[in-house]
Amino acid sequence: MASIDIVNVHKSYGSAHVLKGIDIQVDDGDFLVLVGPSGCGKSTLLNMIAGLEEISDGDIRIGDESMKDKRPSERDIAMVFQSYALYPNMTVAKNISFGLEMRNFSKAEIKERTESVSKMLQIEQLLARKPGQLSGGQRQRVAMGRALVREPKVFLFDEPLSNLDAKLRVDMRTEIKKLHQRLGATIVYVTHDQIEAMTLATKIAIMKAGELQQLGTPDQLYNQPSNLFVAGFMGSPSMNILPATIAEQGGKLFAKLSQKNTDDLLLPLPEQTGYRSYINKGVLLGIRPEAITDPESADKDSEHLYIADCIVNVTEPTGADLFAITELGGREVIARMRANTPLKSGETGPFAFNMNKAVLFDPSSEARID
Amino acid sequence: MSIASNNNPSVSSQRFWRVLIYTTLIVMAVFYLLPLFIMLLTSVKTLDEIRDGNLLTLPVQWTLEPWKKAWGTACVGLTCEGINGYFWNSIKMVVPSVAISTILGAINGYILTKWRFPGHRWVFALMLFGCFIPFQIVLLPMSQVLGFLGIAGSTAGLVLVHVTYGIGFSTLFFRNYYEAFPTELVNAAKIDGAGFFRIFWRILLPSSAPIIVVTVIWQFTNIWNDFLFGASFAAGEHAPMTVALNNLVNSTTGVKEYNVDMAAAIIAAAPTLLVYIVAGRYFVRGLMAGSVKG
Ligand SMILES: Nc1ncnc2c1ncn2[C@@H]1O[C@H](COP(=O)(O)OP(=O)(O)OP(=O)(O)O)[C@@H](O)[C@H]1O
Ligand SMILES: [Mg+2]
Numbered sequence: 172m173a174s175i176d177i178v179n180v181h182k183s184y185g186s187a188h189v190l191k192g193i194d195i196q197v198d199d200g201d202f203l204v205l206v207g208p209s210g211c212g213k214s215t216l217l218n219m220i221a222g223l224e225e226i227s228d229g230d231i232r233i234g235d236e237s238m239k240d241k242r243p244s245e246r247d248i249a250m251v252f253q254s255y256a257l258y259p260n261m262t263v264a265k266n267i268s269f270g271l272e273m274r275n276f277s278k279a280e281i282k283e284r285t286e287s288v289s290k291m292l293q294i295e296q297l298l299a300r301k302p303g304q305l306s307g308g309q310r311q312r313v314a315m316g317r318a319l320v321r322e323p324k325v326f327l328f329d330e331p332l333s334n335l336d337a338k339l340r341v342d343m344r345t346e347i348k349k350l351h352q353r354l355g356a357t358i359v360y361v362t363h364d365q366i367e368a369m370t371l372a373t374k375i376a377i378m379k380a381g382e383l384q385q386l387g388t389p390d391q392l393y394n395q396p397s398n399l400f401v402a403g404f405m406g407s408p409s410m411n412i413l414p415a416t417i418a419e420q421g422g423k424l425f426a427k428l429s430q431k432n433t434d435d436l437l438l439p440l441p442e443q444t445g446y447r448s449y450i451n452k453g454v455l456l457g458i459r460p461e462a463i464t465d466p467e468s469a470d471k472d473s474e475h476l477y478i479a480d481c482i483v484n485v486t487e488p489t490g491a492d493l494f495a496i497t498e499l500g501g502r503e504v505i506a507r508m509r510a511n512t513p514l515k516s517g518e519t520g521p522f523a524f525n526m527n528k529a530v531l532f533d534p535s536s537e538a539r540i541d
Numbered sequence: 542m543s544i545a546s547n548n549n550p551s552v553s554s555q556r557f558w559r560v561l562i563y564t565t566l567i568v569m570a571v572f573y574l575l576p577l578f579i580m581l582l583t584s585v586k587t588l589d590e591i592r593d594g595n596l597l598t599l600p601v602q603w604t605l606e607p608w609k610k611a612w613g614t615a616c617v618g619l620t621c622e623g624i625n626g627y628f629w630n631s632i633k634m635v636v637p638s639v640a641i642s643t644i645l646g647a648i649n650g651y652i653l654t655k656w657r658f659p660g661h662r663w664v665f666a667l668m669l670f671g672c673f674i675p676f677q678i679v680l681l682p683m684s685q686v687l688g689f690l691g692i693a694g695s696t697a698g699l700v701l702v703h704v705t706y707g708i709g710f711s712t713l714f715f716r717n718y719y720e721a722f723p724t725e726l727v728n729a730a731k732i733d734g735a736g737f738f739r740i741f742w743r744i745l746l747p748s749s750a751p752i753i754v755v756t757v758i759w760q761f762t763n764i765w766n767d768f769l770f771g772a773s774f775a776a777g778e779h780a781p782m783t784v785a786l787n788n789l790v791n792s793t794t795g796v797k798e799y800n801v802d803m804a805a806a807i808i809a810a811a812p813t814l815l816v817y818i819v820a821g822r823y824f825v826r827g828l829m830a831g832s833v834k835g
Contacts (some may be wrong), residue, residue: 196664223728256725258745269743270733317733 173234173247173357174199175220180229182215182381184535189215191381192229193413198235202351204368206404213361216378217327220359221250233325236398244273246325246383249318253330253370255310255410257302257317264289264298284366287288288320299456308339319350328360344370351480369393377401396530399537401421411463413500415456417449425454426456426529431482436499438524439475447532454540457533460494462528465514469523478525480519497522510535577807584608584803604698607800610812611808615801617789618777621782622624624805625776627785631765634781635812638703639760645704646711647749653712654719655727655736665716672709676769699775705765711756718752719745762763762813763832781807 175197182190190212195301197203205213218224219408220231222243231238249270257266264285271281289295292312302310311331317362318326331341331347348371351358362368368375369389377384377392385397398404402410415426416436424446425437438456440446466478484503493508506522515522531540544675551783581595584607586600613623645706653665684693692698722745759811771781786809790802 221728221732223731243728243731248732250729250732252721252725252729254725257724258726258730258744260744269735273734273739297622317729321733353790532630 174201175203175357175359176230176232176235177216177220178230178232180219180231181217181227182212182219182224183227190219191228192436193381194379195383195386197359197377199357200355200369201279202373203361203380204372204375205359205361206363206365206368207373207384208404210364210380211378211431213363213378214329217250217329217359220325221248221327222246230452248325248327249321249323250327251314251318251331253332253333255302255314257310257313259302260504261301262298263294263300263313263316264304266302266313269296270317270321272445274531275385280471280473284320284322291313291319292316297534302503306337308343311335315347315350319331319354324357326356326358330362331360333362333364339368347371360396365407369405377404386432391526394528395500395539396457397539399457399532402530402532402539406459408460408505410457410459410500411499411504412532413456413458413502413504414453415500416451416453417446417531421451424450426454427527428456430497436479436481438479438526438529440529440531441527442476443531443541447493447541449531449533452471453534455534455537456500457530457532458524458526459528460505463504463524464525465495465508465512466521466523468509470525470527473525473527475526477522477524481522482519483514488513491505495520495522567677567689580803580807581680584760584800584807585798588796588798588800601730604800606634607798608804608808609800611789611801611805614791614820615805616792617730617785618792620778624785624789627780627782627802628808630696630742630775630779631782631812633665634703634771634775635698635761637766638700638707638764639757641700642704642707642711642760643753643756646713647753649708649712649743650715650717650719651745654722655724655740655745656737665712668709670709670711672713675707680769680773684774693778694775694779696748696775699781701778702770703760703767707764710759714752714756714759720750722748758813758816760818760821764821765813798814 175195177193177195180193181188185536188380193212193216194427197204205216207213215224218237219226220233222241222245226239226259232349233246233248247423258269261269267287267288268281270283271423276284285298286295289298292315294312296314297309297313302313305313311334314331318530332343335343344367347360351371360367360371369398372389374386375389376386377390378398385392385401392401392405396405396410399412403412414430415428417440418425420437422443423439426440428436428438430436469476474539481497481499481504483495485496485499487496488510491510492513493510495506495508495512495514496502496504496505508514512520532538533540563682582597583591585603585605587595587604587606588602594612609619611623612625614621615623617624617627649668653661656748684804687693687698687701687829689702690698692701726744727740731746733742765781767781768783768787771784775781775784789805
């Protein structure tokens with residue numbers, strides 16, 4: 172088992188600067204998820220940890236050992252690729268045992284480990300088949316088996332579930348999570364699915380255009396996004412971002428939002444030292460759909476609960492919830508209500524704003540204001 | 542039901558086109574096979590019949606004498622031992638040349654796609670360029686090199702020439718094939734702990750059958766059919782089949798033994814025909830199916 176230290180890592184392809192100084196620390200047994208939009212450099216960073224790409228500048232350390240001059244085979248890692256990369260000419264059993272064979276394990280040991288891994292992944296009956304004769308989910312399991320059988324210090328996953336259909340993806344996600352809990356291994360996992368990131372990770376690193384935006388627990392990223400990009404990336408439907416001004420009334424701070432055809436809405440803000448310097452200035456108010464609810468399902472313990480009547484533009488029932496859409500500060504706002512909330516399009520209804528969950532962003536730097 | 546569909550205009554016009562296409566193909570095939578047919582006929586006739594008869598008449602008296610003579614006793618230049626020695630010369634030249642150039646081409650293609658180094662594009666461009674240098678230009682420098690190495694006029698010398706010339710093409714073939722080979726498989730093998738040659742041997746080669754067949758057919762026919770290098774660098778008893786055939790046809794003083802010439806020509810062409818018939822079947826696609834998605 173091992174920790175991973177990524178220290179000021181840069182990567183350039185010729186003149187293209189793909190990674191611009193990434194710093195990430197992963198503790199032993201952590202499940203780190205790298206997320207970000209396509210092309211932000213997630214795979215590049217993972218390949219550098221694996222040793223498949225050279226480190227242009229900076230250092231990557233696994234268990235306190237610099238990986239700079241180590242070949243992939245010397246790093247004690249295993250990797251699961253997005254395309255699974257199963258060797259087409261070998262049987263499933265050979266695919267799984269190839270790494271052991273290359274490391275000169277004894278025949279008996281190879282057999283024993285292959286059997287126990289295939290039993291764990293329930294692919295025993297497939298051992299004699301070739302990859303071409305397997306379904307997507309089965310291939311995925313074989314690819315996992317190939318990584319597991321080596322019992323490495325670190326597992327690397329590059330979008331291992333993106334080729335599966337939705338149902339299978341959810342099942343495999345749970346299995347990977349269980350596997351992590353059972354093995355206690357250090358895992359680095361790339362995805363651009365934020366739900367996968369939230370459910371699997373103990374730590375999430377969110378990247379954009381080769382730069383780390385935020386590193387933290389899923390809870391930190393979700394509730395205290397460090398900037399607008401992170402706020403918009405995590406969560407579905409995504410956080411409502413509304414132009415507002417900060418107003419002071421009787422020593423208390425409020426976010427003032429313009430409203431169609433009626434008076435401005437004043438939402439009470441929790442006390443934060445940073446907010447004072449924005450009084451009478453424009454900010455961006457970020458509030459998640461589940462922090463705007465019908466009054467009955469609102470969090471009664473919240474000290475900054477505010478109930479306002481708003482015009483409902485549209486309602487979207489999803490079965491479990493009812494999304495009600497209204498307009499504040501000139502932008503559409505999604506609220507997440509109980510499924511049977513009696514709201515009708517075109518009419519006004521009560522909306523409960525849990526302002527304890529709200530965050531403010533500076534409109535020019537897009538960073539969170541504390 | 543069946544009557545109705547028989548009367549269907551689209552079905553009958555389909556049939557018309559099919560008949561037309563097959564007729565055309567058969568006529569073309571016969572036309573292209575005609576020379577071979579005449580060669581075969583001529584090679585089993587006696588000289589008298591050839592002189593009296595028509596090219597296309599079947600022999601009255603079938604004979605294998607011309608074949609025996611061509612193989613064992615016909616005069617090539619000054620010696621009268623048939624063409625069998627030259628046939629083996631060609632085999633001794635072709636087999637190592639094809640094997641070496643194919644193996645080197647495969648390794649080159651592997652390096653140029655999966656172990657890229659700075660300047661790999663240049664190396665490949667120069668190798669491509671090498672494919673298109675006309676033979677005549679290299680004759681003089683090549684003979685100097687062979688003389689310097691002490692293998693002028695020998696089969697070894699010819700092998701060197703053909704390997705040198707063949708690498709360009711075989712590299713081109715393998716590079717383009719391996720370019721499409723998923724690099725993730727190579728990466729997976731690297732992580733599994735396989736080295737340069739083991740990845741090549743265990744991962745790439747087992748999936749390379751189609752391109753190996755293509756390269757072998759291409760190299761085999763080119764090298765076997767080569768005349769210029771054979772005539773320039775391996776005169777006399779080391780001459781390959783093509784040169785010997787020319788000498789055989791040209792050195793018969795007195796009567797021209799067309800039947801012997803034809804038999805010798807067919808023997809000279811047989812190996813390339815055989816390679817097409819045997820290996821052509823292995824042009825299979827889709828060996829990679831299922832290894833990598835998307
Ligand atoms: N060999 C290369 N040469 C030049 N640029 C490259 C190379 N490989 C990757 N890049 C660039 O590096 C950037 C990051 O690529 P990377 O594959 O790491 O993205 P990613 O975050 O994994 O995206 P995705 O989610 O689509 O897989 C991209 O802009 C890509 O164009
Ligand atoms: Mg990627």
